[in-house]
Amino acid sequence: MVGARARTLTVLGVVGVCLLGAGLLVAGRGTAPATPARAGPAPAGLSTRLDDEVGPRAGDLVSWRTFWALCWDPYEGAKSYELRVLTGEGTSARLLRQPDRCFRIEAAAGESAPGAQAGDRAQLLAAQQGQLAVQVRAVVGRARSDWSDPVAVGSR
Amino acid sequence: MAEKRFLVTLAMAMAMAMATATALVAGGATVAQGDPGPTFVDPTVTMVRPAEVHLGSLVYVGPYATLIAGMPIHVGDESDLQDSVLLSARTGPVDLGEQSIMAHGSAAKDGAEIGERGTCPGGAGHCPSFVGFNSEVDGGIVERDAMVLHLARVGPGVRIPSGRKVLSGKNVVTQAQVASKTAPVTEADRLFMHGVIEVNVSFAHGYSMLAAESPSNVRGINYDPGGTAFNPVRNLPTLAGVPTRDPAANARIIGDVRMADNAILTRQIVRSSLRADEGEPFHVGTVDSMGTNVTFHALEHSHLDLGDHGRYGNGAVVHGGPAFSATTSSASGLTLGRSAVLFQSQVGDQVTIGSRSLVQASRLAAGTVVPENTVVVDGVVAGRVEW
Structure with missing residues (x-):
């Protein structure tokens, strides 16, 4: 319970499992180089969208999931992108890395009575915005672009 | 019960060499000194019967937290007890597993168990659990990968299963209420919890270093x-x-x-x-x-x-x-x-x-x-x- 326990790759493994479906890779055990060369300004054209999925009914309830996606314009020379996670309690030093120009994550889910789904969804998405935001930057060789402004997960 | 109260002043002790798993007693609390790094306890923390308080590695305990160990209190590795958290084990032990997050003003009381059992995504051995601002787990169980959002309560004997989060303000007093007062934990929730763990582990390091330079650096x-x-x-x-x-x-x-x-x-x-x-x-x-x-x-x-x-x-x-x-x-x-x-x-x-x-x-x-x-x-x- 409390003993010293090897925890190599703890977060790496769990987050990696959580986000494999989104095509994410987690960048190493450590963080990016402390002072990478600057590749240029932050990625531009950031846009967000929400995608909804409705599952089977369970009794009188409808199960549903809402995914939030953040996309950005292609960055010249970039082979991948890094994302930094900002929480309501502080900024994580661990970075996520992915080749795609969109970051997609499940932001809200529930089981709602018919007619209540929209309200439940709005509440849960609003709550999510107070918890989590992300920034993105481009990886160009060994250099990195500037970070984008933070974008709250669940925002439109 | 004769209770012995005193302020714990062990913060600076936590920045010591950590090559062994030998338990260290500092300020009366038992702190696991294992490989990964220091635990930090703010000097303003109050402990009652600190000999019954067992803190893991890389734990951050914030200002004005209170730990009342009439019975044992265990806090697992990489957990955090944020400002003014209350752990009160008067009539039953309080057990927090690895990566338990107690947000500002939250409480775990008398038989409460957080992050000790349940399942983690992908079959991982451990993963975070979360209790939100001014919430309370009073003799209830919050499993791994479960959350209690802000100003919510989990009553005695109630179990919040892995993958569910109690909605803000809800009071779950029977197991039958769990379905209607919770929602699924999402990928974003999990990313949030992992981020909070990362941040507070860095606080355990950072505040320990600050204290090692001078104990007065972590006061007032x-x-x-x-x-x-x-x-x-x-x-x-x-x-x-x-x-x-x-x-x-x-x-x-x-x-x-x-x-x-x-x-x-x-x-x-x-x-x-x-x-x-x-x-x-x-x-x-x-x-x-x-x-x-x-x-x-x-x-x-x-x-x-x-x-x-x-x-x-x-x-x-x-x-x-x-x-x-x-x-x-x-x-x-x-x-x-x-x-x-x-x-x-x-x-x-x-x-x-x-x-x-x-x-x-x-x-x-x-x-x-x-x-x-x-x-x-x-x-x-x-x-x-x-x-």
């Missing part, structure tokens, strides 16, 4: 830890325009907190915690009154900007969000009742938020009065605080 009005890529420089609070370091102050004001007056020096602010750990300045107008165990916390990318003539009840929480869109601000004359939470919201002049109410992700017009025990999210009354 003082520096933030600094030393990170996003906050390389340590900052001091500014009171009435004067940068101030006062380890003897009876409150914890940390980092670039800019207060319009010096109420803390005139004893109007005691046993409260105003933390700007990440270096981003936040502004606090004049304080007409402040109870004890009040927490202000804001972050690198959020703003916290409070107007003059603020009144803050015991256990109130004012918190920024993780982005500029999550600024928390008030105009003049905010009244925040006992254990009320103002989170990622903007409020106008002369707003009153009643005791044990939550205002989150909202904009409130001048003169708004939020009744006691009310949950307001996205500007809409989402329900009652049921306990």
Whole structure:
């Protein structure tokens, strides 16, 4: 319970499992180089969208999931992108890395009575915005672009 | 029971060599000293019967937390007990597994168990669990990968299973209520929890280093830890325009907190915690009154900007969000009742938020009065605080 326990790759493994479906890779055990060369300004054209999925009914309830996606314009020379996670309690030093120009994550889910789904969804998405935001930057060789402004997960 | 009370002063001891798994007793509490790194306990923490308190590695225990170990208290590796958390094991043990997050003002009481059992995504051996602002787990069980959102409660014998989160304000007193008072934990929730663990592990390191340099660095009005890529420089609070370091102050004001007056020096602010750990300045107008165990916390990318003539009840929480869109601000004359939470919201002049109410992700017009025990999210009354 409390003993010293090897925890190599703890977060790496769990987050990696959580986000494999989104095509994410987690960048190493450590963080990016402390002072990478600057590749240029932050990625531009950031846009967000929400995608909804409705599952089977369970009794009188409808199960549903809402995914939030953040996309950005292609960055010249970039082979991948890094994302930094900002929480309501502080900024994580661990970075996520992915080749795609969109970051997609499940932001809200529930089981709602018919007619209540929209309200439940709005509440849960609003709550999510107070918890989590992300920034993105481009990886160009060994250099990195500037970070984008933070974008709250669940925002439109 | 004869209880022996004293303040724990073990913070600086935690920055020691950690090559072995030998238990270290410091300040009376048992702290696992294993491979990964130090545990930090703020000097303001109160422990009752500390010999029965067992803290894992890389644990962060924030200002004014209280641990009452009539029976054993175990806190697993990489867990955090944030400002003014209460762990009370008077009639039953309190067990927190690895990566348990107790947010500001939350409590776990008498037989509570958090993050000790259940399943993790992908079959991982351990994963975070979360108890939110001013929430309470009273003899209940919160499994791994489960959450209790703000001002919610889990009653005795109730089990919140992995993959579910209790919604803000709900009081779950029977197992049959779990389905209707919870929602699924999402991928974003998990990313949030992992991020919080990362941040607080870095606080365990950072505050331990700060204490190792001088124990006085982690007392009273003082520096933030600094030393990170996003906050390389340590900052001091500014009171009435004067940068101030006062380890003897009876409150914890940390980092670039800019207060319009010096109420803390005139004893109007005691046993409260105003933390700007990440270096981003936040502004606090004049304080007409402040109870004890009040927490202000804001972050690198959020703003916290409070107007003059603020009144803050015991256990109130004012918190920024993780982005500029999550600024928390008030105009003049905010009244925040006992254990009320103002989170990622903007409020106008002369707003009153009643005791044990939550205002989150909202904009409130001048003169708004939020009744006691009310949950307001996205500007809409989402329900009652049921306990």
